[in-house]
Amino acid sequence: MNIAIIGASGFIGSALLAEALARGHRVTGLVRNPERLAAHPQLTARRCDVYDAKDLAAQLRGYDAVLVSLRGQGANDVGEHYMQGFRAILQAARDANVKRLLVVGGGGSLEVAPGLELLDAPNFPEEYRGPAEGPREALKLLRTETVLDWTMLCPGAVIEPGERTGKFRLGTDQLLVDEAGESRISVQDFALAMIDELERPAHSRKRFTVGY
Template identity: 60%
Template structure:
């Protein structure tokens, strides 16, 4: 499949890129700094500004799907930067005529009790609140979207480097926890779940989550 990954050199994006290439997909990596990625078979690296919908649309044209690993957590205005970027990505994907948009979501918007989201609990880390709120508001933007076939994949509470096991659970709007009460998934297994969804769509126009 011919796909574009926005933010392919980032923490999550690099794992998605590795998994997609390992499965033989042709990937255009859209990044702000192309020098961060090394040449690889099946990979085309293109400089792009996620905040520029017209320029981004030109780079997305001709792809079968877009995966957004766009993030604003390194910016001063994390929430504002992320939301403006997501609006740009949605507009550019539509303008380019790409039918599918898969988005890296956040665990903060998942429920830990009926009507209670993780982000709104006292124990949610303060340093990640703006990022989590951005993901929550981006999901609301997508739910209002009437053209794109979109999917959001939210990780578990802890998304950390680890083994690619290929063994995990999928859920919808509730935070997944293991038998010990921990909510976690490896970065590699998160990427497996996302590329599985790319290849075998099962969550059209909805959010789902992955965890152990």
């Protein structure tokens, strides 16, 4: 496939890029600093500004799918800065007639009990609240979307460097935990699950999650 990845140089975006290239996809990495992307025969690196919907729309035309790995940049209100960028991306995707939009979500919006999301649990770390708010609001916005064919994949409570095992579970709206009560996924296995969804769509206009 011919795909674009917004945020291809970030922690999760770079794993998506590596997985997509390893499977033979042609990728355009849309990033703030194209020089950060290592040269690859199947990769085109381009500078983009996710807050400029008009310019971004021109960059998103013609791909089989667009993957979004966005990180809020605001020092004072990370969640709102995230949403400013995300709203611009949605508008650009609509204007560009993007066929499929695959979005990296966050574990904070997953349920740990009926009606209780992880982000609202009493023991949720305060230092992660700001970064977790953005993806949760993005999911709410996607669920009102009537034009785009979107999918959001949320990791477990912890996503970290590790191994590409291919041994994980998929879920829907509930946080997945292992036998030890931990909720985690390696960034490599997260990327594997996302590119699986790219190649074999199974969650059109839905959110799903991956964990051990």
